[in-house]
Amino acid sequence: MxxxxxxxxxxxxxxxxxxxxxxxxxxxxxxxxxxxxxxxxxxxxxxxxxxxxxxxxxxxxxxxxxxxxxxxxxxxxxxxxxxxxLRSAVSWAQDRCFPVRLDDADPYRGLYEPQLPHRLTALEVESWRTALEQAWTLLVTHVPAVAETLPESLESIVPAPAVPFRLPSASTGEAFGSAIISYSEDPAALAEALVHEVHHIRLGGLQHLTHLHEDDARERFYAPWRDDPRPIGGVIHGIYAFFGVTAFWRALARDEPENPRACFEFALWRTQTWRTLQAVSGDDVLTTAGRRFLRGIAAELAPWQDDPIAAEARKWANHAMADHYVGWRLRHLRPAPETVAELVGAWRAGRRWTGHIPADRQPTPVPDGTWPDARLDLIRLRMRENGASTLSSDGSAVPGATPADIAFVGGRLQEAIDGYRAELVADPDNSAALAGLAVALSSWTTGPASRALMHHPELVRAVHRELRSDSDASLEAVAGWLGRSVH
Known part of the structure; x- marks a missing residue:
């Protein structure tokens, strides 16, 4: 200190x-x-x-x-x-220039606590310059309107080490023009990160001038780009950032229709961003400026929902969306205790439950279980060129990925279902395995067990926890019984 x-x-x-x-x-x-x-x-x-x-x-x-x-x-x-x-990177594409500092020295370059300088090597600097040049070329080529604003919005990059299979980045409204970005050799991933953070930076600047919402720190919204519930301010930031991300992948998918990764990312984020925008656009704490801001995004984002997209990309985007939402419900929604008690009583009495599941309660930020999100990383491997062979060779290196995950993304559904069942026998509270089973079962069948696991996974787990001492109360048996009782 x-x-x-x-x-x-x-x-x-x-x-x-x-x-x-x-x-x-x-x-x-x-x-x-x-x-x-x-x-x-x-x-x-x-x-x-x-x-x-x-x-x-x-x-x-x-x-x-x-x-x-x-x-x-x-x-x-x-x-x-x-x-x-400080070293810098100056990128050129089609006579457009993007100069940016590579700040590895300022003690306040991070988000949390001060840190001593950590100088990049000469090789690392050159690697960053090459990566930024390639990303800049993509932006100028495919989203020139975004590229035009980038040099005015981003003056400093705080280089962070590469993270396997991901590209974390961050920024804050208190440091206009600066972003922390991990290194990547993938030009499209780095271009996405630049677009993402520039949108955060621009919105952070706007919020110094006007209020988009009243003060409300309640962590009450599902945000598909986060693993925790978010307050409305964070959700609005995410909507704007992923609106920009969607625009980038849409342009790349339009110009490269045979690019599976671009088609997948566009299919994923156009839907997730639209759903989130719809969920908050009528919220009571929005100001007049906030409603106008979201309407402006909606006017551009709505027509994109009808853009044609390859069926394979759309299918895996749907899997990724369902997987994340089921996992989020498992970890952050707590069923009403009285509802759980009624269901346990009905099960033990051997009768069908005829009650009504109440509306979701406010989520809790304290997670019930962990979430490696490995299946999304695996899907992105599959969406690369030569995706099947890449998944086979590199899938086991994805942090948190299990053989069942690799089987699911590889299209081997029965093997995946059996794998998730085995994981849940070993640990019935395994959130990732339970969400995996839900998505894999729903791909295999539309039966009551898959229906309950997809729509009320937190209730299935809560009831099963109370019934584990009963010899006939397997998790899937409870899910099937519940699925026949509710819709």
């Missing part, structure tokens, strides 16, 4: 950077953390003071900038090896 004066002192570093950019004479004290001083947007100096926290002087005069403690000075010049300027 840094002392408070180090955090406050960073304002001095901001002032020094502004003075340097303005070319004015200045002298100011700045904090030193583990021998380093970071000047935002410029670079980092190694002073080597030997203490964890100390104070140095930054001064500028006649075009010379120095940082030091009076005995040793570091100059912000290329010939001083103790000065490490």
């Amino acid at each position: 840094c002392p408070l004066w180090v955090h406050v002192g960073h304002v001095h570093c901001l002032a020094a950077a502004a003075a340097i950019r303005a070319g004015i004479r200045f002298e100011i004290q700045v904090p030193v953390w583990s021998g380093t001083v970071s000047l935002p947007t410029l670079g980092v100096a190694e002073l080597g003071t030997g203490r964890q926290f100390s104070v140095a002087v930054a001064r500028g005069h006649d075009g010379v900038v120095e940082l030091g403690d009076g005995n040793s000075w570091v100059r912000t010049a290329d010939d001083d090896r103790r000065w490490h300027p």
Whole structure:
């Protein structure tokens, strides 16, 4: 933990950077953390003071900038090896330029706590430049209107390490123009991340000017791009970001109709974004500006629901949507205890339940089980070129993926169902296995068990938990009985 004066002192570093950019004479004290001083947007100096926290002087005069403690000075010049300027990436496509800083030095470049500089190697910098050039080319080619706004919205990328099979990214409305993005060699995935974060950044800027909703921190909405319930502010941000993501994949799918990944992502996000928008567009806490904002998105997004899309991509998008929603219900919805008690009593009395399932209660942010979301990663492997062979060779490397998951995405439904059944015998509370069984069964049959697992999985599990001591109360038996009782 840094002392408070180090955090406050960073304002001095901001002032020094502004003075340097303005070319004015200045002298100011700045904090030193583990021998380093970071000047935002410029670079980092190694002073080597030997203490964890100390104070140095930054001064500028006649075009010379120095940082030091009076005995040793570091100059912000290329010939001083103790000065490490921020590197940049400048991408060109069709005479359009996208310059961006690669910020690996600023202690406040992250989202949560300050961190020391972690410099990219020369090879890593070149890899980032190549990846950004390829992503920029895709954006200029397929979504030129989005590309036109990108240089005005994104000035700084905080490089994060690559994550297998995924590309995490993040931004905040308190840091306009900056985003944290993981490295990827996949140009389309990186282009998607750029579009996603630019939409967050733009909306964050807008929300400094107007309110789209009243204050409401209740985590009450299902957001298909998150594994937890979200407040309305987070949902609106997600709608706008995935509206942009949908536009990118729609354009790529239109221009490359034989691209299975583009068709899948478009089919997935056009539906998920539209459903979420419909769920919140009439909410009472929206302001007039918020309703107008969502209507504007809806006017563009609605016609896209009718765009033709390949049947295979649509099928796997539907599987992915159902899988995530069933998993979310299992982990974040709690059935009414009195309803569970009535169902348990009816089961043990050997009669059909004739009650009514009440409306869903407000979700809880405390999850009942984990969610690796491995099947979505596997589906994306299948949606690549040569997807079947890629799934076969790389599927087992997907974090959290089980043999049943690989069988399901590989189209071997009976093998997948048997695998999920075995996983649930070992752990009846396994949310991922229960959701997998629900989706696999619904692909195999439309019987009452699959119906109950798809529409009321949290109720099936809650009742089964109470009946596990009964020899005849297998999970599928309970689901089948419940499915014959409710619709």
